Amino acid sequence: MEALTITQDQIYFSEFENPIWPLLAQVSRPSRYGGCEVRPGLRGLAPGDITVCLAFPDVYEIGMSYYGFQVLSPFLNSLPGVAADRAYCPWPDMERLMAEKSIPLASIERSMPLAEFDVLGFTLQHELSYTNVLTMLSLSQIPLAADERGDAHPIVTAGGPGAFVPGPMSKFIDLFCVGEGEETFSEMLETLRETRGMKRGPRLAACAKIRGVYSPAFTPKGARVERRFAASFDGSYTPSSMIIPSVSTVHDRAAVEVFRGCTRGCRFCQAGMTSRPVRERSPESVIDSVREIVRSTGWEEVGLLSLASCDYSGIERVVEALTPALLKEGVTLGLPSLRMDGFSVGLAARLRKVRRGGLTFAPEAGTQRLRDVINKGIDEASIAACLNDAFSMGWERVKLYFMMGLPTETEDDLRGIVDLARSALKTARQNGKKRASVAVSVAGFVPKAHTPFQWERQSGIDELKEKGRFLKSLAGTSKALTLAYHEPEQTFLEGVLARGDERLSGVIEKAWRLGARFDAWTETFDLPRWKEAFDALGVDPASYTRERGEDEPLPWECVDAGVSREFLLSERAASRAARTTPDCRAGCLGCGVNCGKGGLIK
Ligand code: SF4
Incomplete structure (x- = not known):
């Protein structure tokens, strides 16, 4: 494989001075603001260009691990007359300094204030990032409320999973892009170019007519906006390189997407539906992309991305063609999501000569009955065989992901979680792994919109705490078996926002004004602020986590995700x-x- 060469002109410590740089000595993790990256060169802006800033509502090192912007950024820059930059959310210490000194938030590439762009493109990857959108708008000196923006302000758009439930963010977002962004975004930019010079209202109204675009102000009440998706993957845009950060990021690796979509039908999974x-x-196109990305980035790991990479029908061909050369160069192919079967473990073994790291699996539920309720599609024999394969092939650490609070769950199902972990340890010992460890991670179940469980009740904070304590007492304390559960308070708020409506916009704004920031981070999350916001607006959060009636209108039905209500109901009945x-x-x-x-579709 050809060696990596990076020339001086590909390394950017932005040539545009960013006004926050003098503040770097006063904040934590200053490297996240430096803007030093290896990426394609910038062209100068031309009159008539449409400028877009892709905005990630979390810190740089989280946002740089998000593959979506690694595709969307070069894709937009490849469109004639479009220039796209990126921006990330400053941590509260930097936010305070910027607000004190009235320094506006600027983009990474051109250090251009966000308020000067034509379009801002937020991605709403999870509900607990919503207050950070408000931080970014506020620091950019853009009115938070969409109806307070004038003709000179950017059009504020949002995509990602949050666009499938637009209600909670509807006060702040002008246009939601529902589904895969490339086609919708390019049509929207074209419309904005054609309507340049017109008033804001008619421009938004014109965009609201594009398939896949939902406008809280201009989509007619009762209309349903269809999700957009590319009919086939091979014809769609694929980046030939990646933006390489100079700081370590959460997923510090290159990535190549191998397929989109999943038809396994896990009933809790919104992405799958x-x-x-x-x-x-x-496979040929994947092989070419992996070779090119290794050559152009120098990363030591390339993740094959999808919702379940072992399901990729071309996986054998890709692994066979690439592994010998990559292993010789010290580069590994990674499969970020392993299924619990012998095939997946065998594949992982072929990809790694040294099996020092752990393997991660997600049985999701502790008993076969509950795995059938959620349609997980794995049985006890496969789980046992998979664990045996993992330990016999040399791994010593296994991480197991479960959920608690699933529909129909009983105490036996919770006991099953710890029983499964103990049987994994036993299997390890039988394979001579005396130092083996099993780490169990348990998340509270959040019923998501557009899934068969969208009508289900979500366990309350106290219930989840009790279940978590029960699991911990069963697991005991030892180095070989550890069990941790997610913060029930965060799970609760996620659940409220995940099936929320427009009334929650006011609560989000109030919580943000009370200081809510980075709600997905345990060190910054503060439920009392949110409780105060719910009280101030007279909104009962528990009304969002209750069981919904099957004939009740649901606030997210303004979005047609493709899967029919009848299918979801029949899947709910099957789960029961x-x-x-x-x-x-x-x-x-x-x-x-x-x-x-x-x-x-191949
Ligand atoms: S239409 Fe049929 S084949 Fe296509 S995703 Fe739905 S169930 Fe699967």
């Missing part, structure tokens, strides 16, 4: 009977997406 059907890239549903790649189940391709 809202990204159908599966669209694969050809612990009846499993097969992957539709074995035969169409009529989910409503009407892909006409048997669930898999």
Whole structure:
């Protein structure tokens, strides 16, 4: 493989001076603001260009691990007359200094204030990042409320999973892009170019007519906005390189997307329901991309991205073609999501000569009955075989992800979590791994919109705490078996926002004004602030986590995610009977997406 060469003109310590640089000595982690990256050169702005700033509502090192902007940024810059930069949310210490000194938030590439862009493109990857959107707007000196913005302000757009439930952020966002961003975004930018010079209202109204765009102000009440997705993957835009940060990021590796969508049908999984059907890239194209990305970035690991990479039909071909050369160069291929079967573990073993790191699996539930309720699609024999393979092939550490508070869960299901972990340890010992360890991580279940569980009740904070304590007491304390559970308070707030409506916009703003920031971070999350905000607005948060009636209108039904209400209801009924549903790649189940391709598009 050709060696990596980076020339001086590819390394950017931005040539545009950023006014926050004099503050760097006064804040934590100053490197996250430096803007030093290896990336394609910038072209100068031309009159008539549409300028876009892709805005990630979390810190730089989290945002740089988000693959979506690694695709969208070069894609937008490849469009004629479009220039795209990026921006991330400053940590509260930097935010305070910037607010004190009235320094506006600026983009990474051109150090251009966000208020000067034509379009801001937020990504709403999870609900607990919503207050950070407000921080970024406020620091940019852009009115928080969409209806207070004038013609000179940027059009504020948002995409990602949050766009499937637009209610909570509807006060702040002008346009939501529902589904895969490339096509919708380019049509929207074209419309904004054509309507340049017009008043803001007619411009937004014109964009609201684009398929996949939801405008809280201009989409007619009762209308449903259809999710957009690319019909096939091989024709869609693929970046030939990546932006390389100079600081360590959460996922410090290159990435190549191998397919989009998932048809396994796990009933709790929003991504699995809202990204159908599966669209694969050809193995040849994946192989070329991996070679090119290794050559152009120098990363020592390349992740093959998808919702379940072991399901990729071309995986054998890709691994066979690439592994010998990559291993010789000390580069590993990574499979970020392993299924619990022998095939997946065997594959992971072929990808790593040294098996020092751990393997991570997600059985999600502790008993077969509950795994059938959630349609996890794995049985006890596969789990046992998979763990045996992992330890016999040399791994000594296994991490297991579960959920608590799942529909129909009983005490036996919780006991099953610890039993499964103990049986994993036993298997390790039987394989001679005396120093083996099993780490169990348990998250509270959050019913998500557009899934068969969208009508289910969510466990309250006290219930989840009790379940967590019960699990910890069963697991005991030892180095070999550790068990941790997620903060129930954060799970509760996530659940409220995940099935929220427009009334929550006021609560989000109030909580932000009371100081709510980085709610996904345990060190900054503060539930009392949120409680004060709910009280001030007279909103009962528990009304959002209750069971919903099947004939009740749901606030997110302004979005048509593709999968029909009838299909979701039939899946809910199947869950109550612990009846499993097969992957539709074995035969169409009529989910409503009407892909006409048997669930898999190659
Ligand atoms: S329409 Fe049929 S084949 Fe296509 S995703 Fe839905 S169930 Fe699967």
